[in-house]
Structures are given as C-alpha cells and as structure tokens.
Amino acid sequence: MLRNPTMKDVAHEARVSLKTVSRHVNGETNIDPALADRISAAIVKLGYRRNLSAASLRPGWTSKTIGLVISDLANPYYSTLARAIESVADAAGYLVTIASSEEEGMRHDRLVDRLMEQQVDGLIVVPPRNAGRDWSDVASPIPPLVFLDRPVPFADADAVLADNAGGAREATLALVSAGSRRIAFVGDSPDIYTMRERHAGYAAALAEAGIEADDSLTITTAHTREQAEREVGAVLRDGSADAVIAANNRSTIGALLAFQAAGRRLPLVGFDDFETALLGSPPVSVVSHDIELMGCTAADIVLGRLKGDTSAFTTRVLPTQLILRGSEKPEPA
Template identity: 65%
Template sequence: MTGNPTMNDVAREAGVALKTVSRFVNGETNINPVLAGRIADAISTLGYRRNLAAASIRPGWTSKTIGLIISDLANPYYSALTSAIESFARERGYLVISSSSDELGTQHDRLVDRLMEQRVDGLIVVPPRDPGRPWSAVTPPIPPLVFVDRPADFPQADVILADNAGGARAATAELLAHGRRRVAFVGDALGISTMRERHAGYRAALEDVGIAADETIVRTDAHSSRQAAVAVAELLAKTDIDAVFAANNRASVGALLAFRDAGRRLPLIGFDDFEAALVSSPGVSVVSHDIVEMGRRAAELTLDRLAGSDREPATIVLPTRLVLRGSERI
C-alpha cells in the first residue's frame, strides 16, 4: 500500500463498516468484541494512525492539542513551567506543542499563526518582551487563551501571574533589615512587565525606609547570566553598593560569577529559585513561587474553557515567599 492508510482501508481489511471503525478509533466500547478484535488487528497490520489535524476541522471534533509559547526555552524557569503544563494536560489526554518566541514579537506572531493553522484547541502564552501585533489584530476565531507569567492586552483571556511587586519588595526589605543601604537592582529590560513590577517593588521597599532610589545602581540590560555578571562586576568596581537584589534567576547566577571573579561577596537575594542556589555556601536566598502550580492552573483554565465554561475571564495572582538560606546577611 502506498501513502498513509485510511479508515476506509482499515474497514476493508477488517471486513466491517466504516462507521464501526470510526466508533472504535474514537474510543467507543459498545462494539462487538469479535469486530473490535478484527479492527485492532487491521490497524496493527496497516499501521493506521488517526489524523487528528484533519479531524479537528469537523464540527464537534478536536485535535486534542494545546499550543504553548514561552519566551526563552533555555531558561530553566520556563522549562519547569512547560513540564508542569505538559504533565497536567497529558493526564487529560492532551498533547502540548511548545515553542519559544525568544522575546521577539515577530517570532511570537508567526508561532501564534502557525499553531492556529495547526488547529490547536487552546493556547497558553508567555507574552514576549517585544509585544508584536495586538491580539485584537489576530484573525478570529482565537481558541481559548491563557496568558501565563505576564499579562497582555486581550480582555477575553485568562491570566496567571506571580506577585512580582510584593516579592521584590519583601526581598529588598530583608536586605535593608540587615543594615544595607545601597542595594543594587540587576535585571532584564523594564519593557518586560515582570521586570517593571519587580523594579516597582524594589523602589517601594526603599521608600518604606526613607531611602531615595538611585538609578546609578540599577541595571536593566541583563538578559543572560553573562550580561548580569558584567553588570554586577561594573557595580562592584565603580559604585559603593553593599547588596544586590537580582531580579531573576539568571541575574542571580551572574551576581555569583561576578562575586567569584572579584574575590568578594555581597549580600544577595534573587527572584525565582534555581538549582545552583544550593551549591554556594551559604546558599542563595530567593523569592520563590510555585511554578508547578502556575503551570497546572494555566492548563486547568484552558481545559475548563474547552469543556464549555463561559465564566468571566479570571486574573489569578499567585503568592510569593522568601526562602532565606543565608546569602542575605553575609
């Protein structure tokens, strides 16, 4: 046989009606066991596979897939988020197709279009730093949509966030409580909503104790750990900082690299936990939130919409907590 076998081929091989094959491959159980056995043997012999992409075009059928767009596949934070989403979706029979925008709006837009062309049942999206086109410009129909980690301007979507401002405020306040007064902020671009919120929390903690924010000890150009290391090295060499608030996991790693190279270490608290936080002595204190819960809730909201829920769109803010391991009081 040339080409991919079809249900018609299976029906001929098994000597049964096409409708019976259709019922079998869609999981119906009230089929004569003898006929079911013949169909199973025919499927095995022919190597038949369902074409879910084609099936999803038909009314009432789905592709059983969810599209996931994250911002940076190389970041362990997003790897953990993807794993959590996949785990929850898999338990309910859905495949997650994941891809990365690399923080580029144009790439994000292409991925959205491609996933919708693949007729995914739902979309879970981490909006990129460069927003690209507005969601209102996307050709409808848009499948059930959930924004995770960052919001975007599309009121019909559900949103799941962490308490970025509150976590950053608590971290900075902890450093200040240990007598530090020149706390540097090191993070990524403020065009990213999470960075803006963490920077706002940092500034609020300074204001709480009457310290004026000093933009000369703020760095918002550290996308990678290496860039963060360069930023912290420069701060160590040219300013009088006495502590560092690292606004994401890569900034934390960069700070550790800079401390190593400089031969001295300052008090440090980072935002988002990371495996290497336990390697140094003392361990790196962090602002943590439940990434697994964030992923689970994102998948749950998506599948809830697919099940027919017509509730109002929700914005869920997950709490953060300080995990103190000693680096805050060196």
C-alpha cells in the same frame, strides 16, 4: 508512493463497518470484544494512524492539541513551566506544541498564526518583551487563550501571574533588615512586565524603609548571565552598592560568578529559585513562586474553557515566598 491507510482500509481488513472502526478509534468501549480485537489486529497489520489534523476540520472534532508560546525554552524557568503544562494536558489526552518567541514580537505573531492554522484547541502564551500586533487585530475565532507570567490588555483571555512586586518588596526589606542600605537592582529590560513589577516592589521597599532611591543602582541591561556577571563585577569594583537584588535566575547566576571572580561577595537575594542555589556557601536566598503551579493553573483554565466554562475572564495572581538561606547577610568581618 505508498498512501497512508485509511479507516476504510481498516474496516475492509477487519470485515466491519466504517462506523464501528470510527467508534473504536475514538475510544468507545461498548463494542463487541470480538469485533474490537479484529479492528485492533487490522490497525497493527496496516499501520493505520488517526489523522487528527484532518479530523479537526470536521464539525465536532478537535486536534487535541494546545499551543504553547514561551520566551526561551533554554531558560530553566520556562522549561519547568512547559513541563507542568504538558503533564496536565497529557492527562487530559492533549498534546502540547511548544515554540519560543525569543522575545521578538514579529516571531511571536508568526508562531501564534501558525498554531491557529494548525487548528490548536487552545493557546497558552508568554507575551514577548517587544510586542508585535495587538491581540484585537488577530483574526477570529481565537481559541481559548491564557496569558502566562505577563498580562496583555485583551479582554477575551484569562491570565496567570505571580506577585512580582510583593516578592521583590519582601526581598528588599530582608536585605535592609540585615543592614544593607545601598541595594543594587540587577535585571532585564523594563519593557518586560515582570521586571517593571519587581523594580516597583524594590522601590516601594526602599521608600518604606526611608532609603532614598539611587537611579545609578538600577541596572536593567542584564539580558544574559554574562551581562549580569559584568554588571555585578562593576558594582564590586566601584563599591557603589552594599547588596544586590537579582531580578531573575540568570541575573542571580551572573552575580554569583562575579562574586567568585572577585573572591568576595555582597548580600544577595535572587528572584526565582533554581536547583544549584543550595550549593553555595551560604546557599542563595530567593523569592520563589511555584512555577509548576503556574503552568498547571494555565493548563487547567484552558481545559476548563474547552469543556464549556463560560465564566468571566479572570487574572489569577499566585503568591510568592521569600526563602532566606543566609546569602542576604553580609560576609563575616
């Protein structure tokens, strides 16, 4: 089997020292142009590629890789986060290795271990709904770590979150202002931090408006678009609610499909904007937060730590924005 060419092979082909090849490969520019041309020609001829995995094991070298563990790459929310992180990392010369936990704690733990075994320089993690081990049980050293979208009680990490409770409160009050009183909350499991926070904001708004909460209107079994469609369809049939807060983008889409099937709709505000929200009649009102900013902020924090930032670990809470497009109002009589 043919072996991969090494820097020694390049040095021999280019008739230069191994140190000069190393400097050239690592981007140093104060090399005689004639020597640099010979090295470049030798690299092309031999098909040499730098082995960053091996290099990262040597003192002072890094893999130039950031590990990203998200919940579900198929969800547009997380693919937008990943793209934002990747853009910032790429500009700094880092590759992002992305994996999905599928909300499973044991799978999440295996992914984290695998990424650390591959000597990633930093980690950005969306903690799973079903937590595995405590981060305090992860063997040291842990590279610079940022928790994204959901916090974890671990002192040696930064976190970037959205103001979930504040956004849900604003959305609920908008429905109340438009005349709704029996507002259904449709979302995923309360085991998920974002769902708990959004439900807390919903409950706070009801109390603020003097509306007694009805537990039967809190639906936390909409894990998928299809489940949300079934739940909202049931609400439409039994007439138990006069409006819907959809607590994530999949719940919003499920609600819209239920409205379409029933031939009528309820006032609706969704959480997390999405491209097709503008296509409805009326367009869907949403609580939006800057997903790209969240991803970019997480990447900037990791890169800052890698550059030597030793400031205290912090949790950054990014604001949300209520965008009213008309779906928060009842259908015309």
